[in-house]
Amino acid sequence: MYPFRKGSFAPRNAWYVATFSKDLGHELMGRTIVNTPLVLYRTEAGEAVALDGRCPHRHFPLAKSCLKGDTIVCGYHGIAFGPEGECVDVPSQEHAPKALRVPKYPVVEHGLWVWVWVGDPAKADPALLPSLTELGLEGEGLTGHTMFFHEVACRYQLLNDNLFDLSHLAFLHGTSIGTLENASTPEELEKRPGFVSSMRHIRDAPCPPLMHKLGAYPTERIDRSMGMASYLPGLHCGITRVSYPASHPQAPGVHISDNRVYHTITPSTPRTSYYHFAVAVDGTVDVAQMARSLAPVIDEDIFASAEIEKMIDLWDGDPPPELMVKSDQNAVEGRRMLQAMMDAEAAERETA
Numbered sequence: 001m002y003p004f005r006k007g008s009f010a011p012r013n014a015w016y017v018a019t020f021s022k023d024l025g026h027e028l029m030g031r032t033i034v035n036t037p038l039v040l041y042r043t044e045a046g047e048a049v050a051l052d053g054r055c056p057h058r059h060f061p062l063a064k065s066c067l068k069g070d071t072i073v074c075g076y077h078g079i080a081f082g083p084e085g086e087c088v089d090v091p092s093q094e095h096a097p098k099a100l101r102v103p104k105y106p107v108v109e110h111g112l113w114v115w116v117w118v119g120d121p122a123k124a125d126p127a128l129l130p131s132l133t134e135l136g137l138e139g140e141g142l143t144g145h146t147m148f149f150h151e152v153a154c155r156y157q158l159l160n161d162n163l164f165d166l167s168h169l170a171f172l173h174g175t176s177i178g179t180l181e182n183a184s185t186p187e188e189l190e191k192r193p194g195f196v197s198s199m200r201h202i203r204d205a206p207c208p209p210l211m212h213k214l215g216a217y218p219t220e221r222i223d224r225s226m227g228m229a230s231y232l233p234g235l236h237c238g239i240t241r242v243s244y245p246a247s248h249p250q251a252p253g254v255h256i257s258d259n260r261v262y263h264t265i266t267p268s269t270p271r272t273s274y275y276h277f278a279v280a281v282d283g284t285v286d287v288a289q290m291a292r293s294l295a296p297v298i299d300e301d302i303f304a305s306a307e308i309e310k311m312i313d314l315w316d317g318d319p320p321p322e323l324m325v326k327s328d329q330n331a332v333e334g335r336r337m338l339q340a341m342m343d344a345e346a347a348e349r350e351t352a
């Protein structure tokens with residue numbers, strides 16, 4: 001499906017964010033990842049568990065059932081499942097059949113997030129995720145803070161596309177975090193398997209309107225290097241480094257601050273997605289104020305993506321071809337890599 005080939009939705013062999021770690025407790029949580037219904041919870045010992053969310057008896061959603069101790073009791077006819085997915089009780093008979101079980105999915109808690117793997121469990125290697133050092137959550141004096149979770153009415157790739165091409169900051173976020181230089185400054189692009197990034201070094205340019213209003217930087221013109229490191233299929237780490245411009249009389253080129261933002265995009269159904277947003281900042285930042293300021297910015301991205309989904313929906317199939325421009329290079333490469341991941345999985349399924 002658009003923007004991928006017909007029949008391609010999302011890779012299954014990948015770690016996807018199901019929730020922020022802090023939001024998973026000893027209660028049932030429902031998620032659907034790549035069309036796979038899941039039920040998640042934390043055991044009494046604190047371990048994160050992800051089981052298939054469909055009761056194998058009559059398809060009742062286990063997330064809408066009850067957690068008793070570490071056992072899920074289905075809300076329809078009371079069949080109970082333990083944290084390995086094993087059936088432990090069938091109230092209408094004495095015997096709990098071994099065949100009646102729900103699949104268990106690999107889970108890893110890394111950084112601020114709970115990641116789930118709905119593909120081939122043999123391939124679920126936590127080392128595929130970037131290290132916390134690479135993400136700037138360790139070793140840079142920054143502290144991670146979770147901010148927003150949204151269920152979005154659009155296909156996940158529209159949110160990925162939004163993050164692959166930051167020239168939109170100049171327009172969609174022109175009254176908050178963007179200035180025209182976000183579109184006009186040339187990009188430095190980088191790619192390696194499973195990774196694309198785009199960086200712009202904006203020199204001696206006006207401070208974005210929101211930062212200026214908040215008094216975030218002590219000067220009206222700043223140097224800022226900013227960009228996005230995208231770990232496919234859906235982790236985007238935004239990097240910003242701010243310093244005084246070379247023209248500053250007292251502190252030419254002196255570093256002011258760094259921060260990171262994390263957008264994690266999870267394909268849910270073919271036309272819905274989960275969007276988790278978090279940041280990492282130093283101790284001088286008022287995090288509550290930052291959240292208040294950034295909430296409308298993320299809402300603008302969601303608005304644009306959901307509106308595009310409605311536009312695509314007007315065609316019964318794929319929309320007409322897109323007009324491509326220079327700033328699409330990063331998105332084109334990212335899409336190409338994602339298509340290759342899906343093609344490899346399809347080829348494996350055919351030979352299996």
Ligand code: FES
Nearest residue numbers: 055057058074077
């Ligand atoms: S549907 Fe779950 S016990 Fe019947």
Ligand SMILES: [Fe+2]
Nearest residue numbers: 162168173301
């Ligand atoms: Fe945006």
